[in-house]
Amino acid sequence: MLHGIRAVKRRFAPCLPTKTTAARRRSLLTLAIESSCDDTCVSILSKSTTRIQPESVQVRLLFNEKITLRNTGKGGIWPPEALNSHQLNLAKLIETSLPFLPGSDQSLPVQKRLWLRDGQIKEKPDFVSVTRGPGMNQNLAVGLNTAKGLATAWQVPLLGVHHMQAHALTPRLATAIKGAGQDSSQPEFPFLTLLVSGGHTMLLHSKSLLEHEILASTSDTAIGDELDKCGRMLLPAEIQHNTPDTSFGKYLSAYAFKSSAEFNSWSVPQNRQDEIIRPQNSFGWSIMTPMAKNRELCFSFSGISSQIKRIVSDRHCDTSDEERTLLARAALGTAFEHLGSRTIIALEQLRDQGLHIPTLVVSGGVAANDFLRYYLRQMLDVRSFHKVNLVFPPVELCTDNAAMIAWTGVEMFEAGYRTDLGCGPLRKWSMDGQSEDGGILGAGAWILQNPRHV
Secondary structure, eight states: OHHHHHHHHHHTOOOOOOHHHHHHOEEEEEEEEEOSSSEEEEEEEEEEEOSSSTTOEEEEEEEEEEEEOOOOSSSSOOHHHHHHHHHHHHHHHHHHHGGGSOBOOTTSOGGGEEEOTTSOEEEOOSEEEEEEESSOHHHHHHHHHHHHHHHHHHTOOEEEEEHHHHHHHHHHHHHHHTTOGGGTTOSOSSEEEEEESSSOEEEEEEOSSSOEEEEEEBSSOOHHHHHHHHHHHHSOHHHHHHOSSSOHHHHHHHHHOSSGGGGGGSOOOSSHHHHHOOOOOTTSOOOOOTTTTOOOSOBOOHHHHHHHHHHHHHTTTOOOHHHHHHHHHHHHHHHHHHHHHHHHHHHHHHHHTTOOOOEEEEESGGGGOHHHHHHHHHHHHHTTOTTSEEEOOOGGGTSSOHHHHHHHHHHHHHTTEEEOTTOOOOSOOOSOTTSTTOHHHHTOOEEEOSOOOO
8 A cells, every 4th residue: 555655756756946936836736627516617826935035925716617507497406507607617618727827938848837728838737626525426527537647647646625625725715815924824723613505404523624623514405505496486587587596595685685784784682691581573473493493503594494485375476565675574584593603602612612713714605696795794692702713704705616626635745744646535524533434634645745734
């Protein structure tokens, strides 16, 4: 086994820069691919430091684009059409990205040069990053097989990235892009990570690059999926028809609140008792917060859409715009209250253990929601956690993108990790090292070179 690893290390040995280049700049360049669901994404990212100021880090996002499967009219993501979209678009998007690679200069070794079909000479990526999982197996395979082909053709290493780890590290990418120098790894470990998307809802204690202990996960549907269901029930037909995708949850928020000035129309519970007591409104209904009567660290969202479905059914499709707006606010507010409630319980438990968490990172597609950003801040403040720094990635980096895959690839590459070319896609892949599959490193096919503590 050790002999095999050495052989791979020789095959993947990076081209050594000239003495002049090494003295001037140390850099990493990666092309990244994300294809776990219905977004076809490609990114090119560079990270460089100078010998004179090694603590000064410059991170540049040279290319970052995606093509999202359009609304199919089938009520959600249709797997065959999502797969076809990746097959149609991925290679073309990579072709579009290549001119954005840095230009080659005479000091760059020949082995590091890449000749484009139009005659341009570019700098070849040091490695290829790609989402390995979790996600839709066939969709992942399109990106992974393409990345393997590039890594083989360019004779550079492959780095298979955990999709949810990438979401958790996105705020570190955002800080690095801003050019924060020594603070480019902010937020520093440890911190809490709340991952909220159409396919995942998890609260994690992120202790290091590779250690992410799961404190709570959903027992049924993910929050994004649940809000999409509510959107399908509540959004007028003309709005649904005109949406460019099937993420009805985000359009539900725009329907419920015409501006941020209306956010305070949904009250923030001052204490646990306020979560339990939910008086009926003028229309004679109230939406109960899931699990309000217990302190179990778990999420459950399916009851929200069930309650709304019952109310809508009782109206026999005769629901006024005013009531629909209130139902939309209730769907969002109740879901976000449930998120906040479980997060606060976790913070209280960690505090009782003597662990004071300075930062809560919220990532994933739902993290782009402005009402969630407002509501979580308000809830932390009224529950004595006003000192907890609440961090959201930029809105454009909340949903699936290849920039987060590139950044996670860089962090893992710097920690000494590579991925064997024989790896396969992983439909399910935990982040927690204590899980049955062993977490991020439990997937196998990892190659460790020049390891450092992470």
